[in-house]
Amino acid sequence: MAPATRRAPLSRGPGSCLLAAALALAVLASPARLGASAAADGSSGAPDWHVVSVSSLLPSAVCTAVGARASNSSSLSVVHRHGPCSPLLARAGGAPSHAEILDRDQDRVDSIHRRSSAAVHTARASKGVSLPARTGVSLGTGNYIVSVGLGTPRRDFSVVFDTGSDLSWVQCRPCNGCYEQQDPLFDPAQSSTYAAVPCGDPQCRGLDSWTCASSGSRCRYEVVYGDQSQTDGNLVRDTLALGPSDALQGFVFGCGDDDSGLFGRADGLVGLGRNRVSLASQAAARYGAGFSYCLPSSPSAAGYLSLGGAAPSNAQFTAMVARGDTPSFYYLNLVGIKVAGRTVRVPEAVFRAPGTVIDSGTVITRLPETAYRALRGAFARFMRKYKRAPAMSILDTCYDFTGYTTVQIPSVALVFSGGATVSLDFNGVLYVPKVSQACLAFASNGDDTSIGILGNTQQKTFAVVYDVANQKIGFAAKACT
Template sequence: MASSSSSLQWCSALHGGALVVLAVLLVALVAAETTTTGPNWHAVSVSSLLPSAAAACTASQASSNSLALRVVHRHGPCSPLQSRGGAPSHAEIMDRDQARVNSIHRKVAASVIEPARASKGVSLPARRGISVGTGNYIVSVGLGTPVKNFSVVFDTGSDLSWVQCKPCRDCYKQQDPLFDPAQSSTYSAVPCGAQECMELDSQSCSSDDKCRYEVVYGDQSQTDGDLVRDTLTLTPSAELPGFVFGCSDEISGQFGQADGLFGLGRKKVSLSSQGAPKYGPSFSYCLPSSSSAAGYLSLGGAPPANAQFTEMVTKSDTPSFYYINLVGIKVAGRLIKVPKTVFATAGTVIDSGTVITRLPERAYAVLRSAFARFMDSYSYKKAPALSILDTCYDFTGRTKLQIPSVALLFAGGTSVNLDFTGVLYVAKVSQVCLAFASNGDDTSIGILGNTQQKKLAVVYDMAKQRIGFGAKGCR
């Protein structure tokens, strides 16, 4: 009997120990789902969210391509424009960003509606370019002989490049002196009958047979002037003679303090298209993670070895835009449950000038819910919405954060893990928001904005009609 009692006690102890072990295993499994290491989570220092008051421009590893231009945020310490005017508020940035998005939506919608209306003999309004928005990133280029340097916004959503020129009837104040055609020995005006003139969306002929261009942007900003040719200096060792651009002598609207705009769209007049015969049919850029760092913009050159590519979709009705097929999103390594038809119906363009990525309403709702669920597991305090950003947190008093990763999935099996600066938009430590927004419906075109592109080497391979993403392209 004693032996039997002892056996029962031993079994009971073993059973209790097994329960303890099982409980420990369950805790470990739960912890594994919210691990702070690996690709599914970002460990972030709160002090790194905002630059210090004395933030200085830091060097950045750029592309090895000799044609690489330095890309900086126009309102940061690396910008040559920083001495003129203050940066817009975060609310103003969001408002201007929404104006750009609205104009992209209108342009895409008009490309579908206008052909049908035109076939019925209905008069149509003049085509308008998309809104300039906040013009977030700039490069410095040289024009003319001898060369004069200018700081210009670069924009994948625009085609025609332009700078303000002398004499100017109505120009805004800019950092550098206006371009003076009379001082350049390589300058020439493009005549009305030239092919470059005929290919413009809106052109006219002056009394002296010069080709006049007009670009009206979606926010009602406008530039008018002569279409001209001159030598473009990209770097000290790279020139593009006979570069066609707009010499603006009349400007209205909000272009900030930049000296002009350089377009990288898909039409023949864009910088990338004009540079293709000499430097190759591709270009790439990397947008820095902060305003105190620098990235690059390169014409030609080989893509980074780690680049993953997805097919570029061509749409003849909106030929300037770069379309790609977004097919899914992962949060903390888990695929969110959104039917692929939701992404396919809306379609997606990649745009350097839109700040915040826009998603179809159904896709955004599921993304927001999944992201918030993981954030709730850390009991982060909620913060008020910031304009279009409705999922915000207050990290006051915290030193370390665990942020779920977000990965974008594209056709062909391409998976792009976003840097944490591509997941969060930081207005202040007490208001840090999920950097995505809804289109408000499931039919308007989705837009992959520049916040999500930070630190990625983004490659536009026009020869193979594909777009690639390489991790750690710049700081």
């Protein structure tokens, strides 16, 4: 169950005295401490504090998913790859530690920064061909997965979905070198709708990296991710099943036959980037140019991924920004931050100069150094009653809630161009490895020149709407249930 969000006094167990409670109420009710801020659904007078039971801070070890879905037929259930609802977890040797998740999250951020700054120009020899050192961003460990069907008859596969990638792929038979995955490999010989993509096809020549033995031969692709994970294989077409009764004919994807790296036990990947080979682009003619997803509040719950469909009525929109140097990424303009309803003093130019990319695969939101220091300072001023805890990897503002039955956390809202104000769910404010170490779920880029990244922790519980047709991105609160 999602934590309650309301104004209420903080309690510290049965030993709390009446005088302390009265003082807490007086302080929290003070106009200097509490202001009115717009909620993500546009309502006015929304609370500026999250009051949360400490016992609810840690996720359940039991899957409580009830199959949250959007209303249209192309909707897929989304679960966290390391949570109890994941089909990958049981045989994967357990989930990585929080430190491992955050360290690999930094690897992904570094990879995005390299691509956005056009710093990747080196080449390496790969199977006798000179190719870019990295043609995809690091996958990280905070990804979400969906189940899709491929081929005729349909076979289901558990794949990571990623807005920072374009080419979708699965591992295929025959395989020269495949990592161990959850399900049996896709067998093209068993599908009546399978076809190889020839080298002259525009989908082949639109890839970042492709090779051909001759003009009429099969198109070979290679994707090398920022962490040096790699997939090589044939570019192919087949039927992609979406949901229980809908399918996309002639879907172009990679049939990997030489793959290695940090893919866990996922069967492959579905790319939702802006390149024409991505699922979002290929599906646009049928479902409309756009997609949406809702990431659940907890790894023990489920959200959805949906192609096309109408946006929720409570969605707030901001402009989708395109950049020529990284055309696959989705950018938006973050222009401000509020803490407990009060605007944090950061010049808008600090956000606009580097820009901000929204990414489903980055866990923790990264801000320019100036903006992060201002956010951290404002947040810490409202958290003085709590004991500080040691830093956790990239997270340097942590608190010890040991001994408390409830805690009261100031709200954090992100303000985007056009006035969209997104008041984060509590799970988007704190990252909680354990009760004694609950950390502000933001990190610094270390400078003011690297692009900001809106990570998936801050996107939880919102329907995030990518309206490509109208070049805008929307956020609708409380959309997963």
